[in-house]
Amino acid sequence: MGWFDDPAAWREVKLKDATEGFILQEGVPSKLRFPQLEWESCGNGCESTTSLNAFDSTGDAVLGARGNGSMAPVVYVAVDNTQTRGNSWCDVRRLVRLPDGVTVGALRLVPHAPKFPFEAWLSSRFDMVGTFLLLNQGRILYVSFDPQMGWDFREPWDSDRVRGTLSVPFDLETSPRRIFFPGGLRGLEVMADTGSSSVVVVPDSAGAVLGAANYGMAVWSELSLEGPRSSRIRAWSPDGDLRTLAELPGDICGLGVDSERVVGIRGDGPTNSDWCQSTLVNPRFFSISRSTGERLDGPVLDQPYAVLSISTWGNFAAFVILRSLPDRSSIGLLRLSDWKIRQFPTPSRRTLGMSTVAVDDEYIYFTVDYDEIGKFKHLDRLYRYRLDQFDSIGEPMN
Known part of the structure; x- marks a missing residue:
């Protein structure tokens, strides 16, 4: 990939808060020539690709679906690629559109000298496919991508421990993109302004534990x-509309949003740690209409479960369980019309510990x-299964 070393393919980012030890660059979209995705069959209704492994190693890959209006969502994956040459290395995190595999945006971190532990690195979080994190000496710079406006660097660097390590943030594709930080007793904090890391707290939001955003x-x-335990x-x-969508008994510990409904999972309480940090007793899925508030409840599942990273569209919801x-x-994979679930177990010598879904x-x-x-925990491959073959993919879970 000779284009990768072309100076015209990368522009240096000049941050207000000067940094030492590395250079941060953004890719010029028209100059990026990452490999296109090549899908290969892996069985009934299944295809997989290793084409995201562009360099010497590929770390985590975070999936997310984003939609507007009533159109089907577009799936993106944020991929971490590392290139090494002798003692030198650079870290590239890029946003890839599926299924065509076009890289719509990329950041590159180039250290001045090879050091370990690394002074800085790029990262992503679950439920924030459009926002990257630049970590440096206990600080975080949140960097959001807008397809029309490009990169938004939220300065100054944020060093708050709750937002940085304890919260599970999520973002909403507005202009500018809003980043939400559930902070437990602190409430829900929102980073809303272009080029700024300042936050405001949503009124009366103490107890905020997790969330999701889309459409x-x-x-x-x-x-x-x-x-009594309730959520x-x-x-x-x-448009500024803030409302209570539902009040339910027990703990709500997973949410996903599409154009018509909110899908989630709730249980009577945790089996161990509180604040959605363990499996739930008597877990069950539910869906709520965005327009009417009507709620439908699925059956209680067969054992305690915890669910991560819910993605939903139409008659389906996907999740890590x-x-x-x-x-x-x-x-x-949940079919909402009859609450049937198909599951895809962990392949041999592989892990789903860092997996995300869409x-x-x-x-x-x-x-x-x-x-x-x-x-x-380096990426092996990306899988996709056809939804119209629901009854013959994976294994039945209920």
């Missing part, structure tokens, strides 16, 4: 702070990482 709406769950789902849209050891993680109108997508010495 012009952000939703989050707030656990009750006193009395409420709050919703916010860019966690259960008790030894078979801890698998990918799940659905569009044709496929469920998910990532699988290596579980081997020297490659642990």
Whole structure:
């Protein structure tokens, strides 16, 4: 890939808060020549690709689906590629559109000298496919991508411990992109202004534990702070509408949004740690209409589960499901019309511990990482399965 060293393919980013030890660059979209995706069959209704492995090693890959209006969502994957040459290296994090594999945006971090541990690196978080994180000496620079406006660098660097390590942030594709930080007792904090890392707190949001955003709406769950265990789902849209979408008994510990509904999972309470940090007792999925608030509840599942990274569209919802050891993680696909679930177990010598999922109108997508010495949690491949073959893909879970 000779184009990769072409100075015209990268522009240096001049941050207000000067940094030492590395150069940050943004890719020029018309000059990027990453390999196109090549899909190969892996069985009934299944295809996979290793084409995201562009360089010497590929770390994590975060999937997300983004939509507007009533159109089917577009799936993106944020991929971490590292290139090494002798003692030198550079870190590239890029945003790839599926299924065509076009890299719509990329950042490159080039250190002045090879050092370990690294002084800085690029990262991504679940449920924030359009926002990257630049980490340096205990600080985080949040960098959001807008297809029309390009990169938005949220300065000054943020050093808040709750937002940086304890919160599970999510973002909403507005202009500028809004980043939400559920902070438990602190409430829900929002980073909303272009070029700024300042935050505001949503009124009366103490107990905010997790959330999701898509199709012009952000939703989050707030656990009750006193009395019987209960949760409420709050919703916010860019026109300033802030409302309570539902109040339910127990703990709501997973949410996903599409153009018509909110899909989630709730249970009677945790089996171990509180604040959605463990599996749920008597878990069950539910869906709520965005327009009417009507709620439909699925059956109670057969054992305690925790669910991560819900993606939903139409009649389907995809998720990463966690259960008790030894078979801890698998990918799940829920059909909302009858609450049937198909699961995709962990392949041999692989791990789903860092996997994310997404659905569009044709496929469920998910990532699988290596579980081997020297490659642990490095991306192996990206899978996709056809939704119209639901009854014959994976394995039945219920």
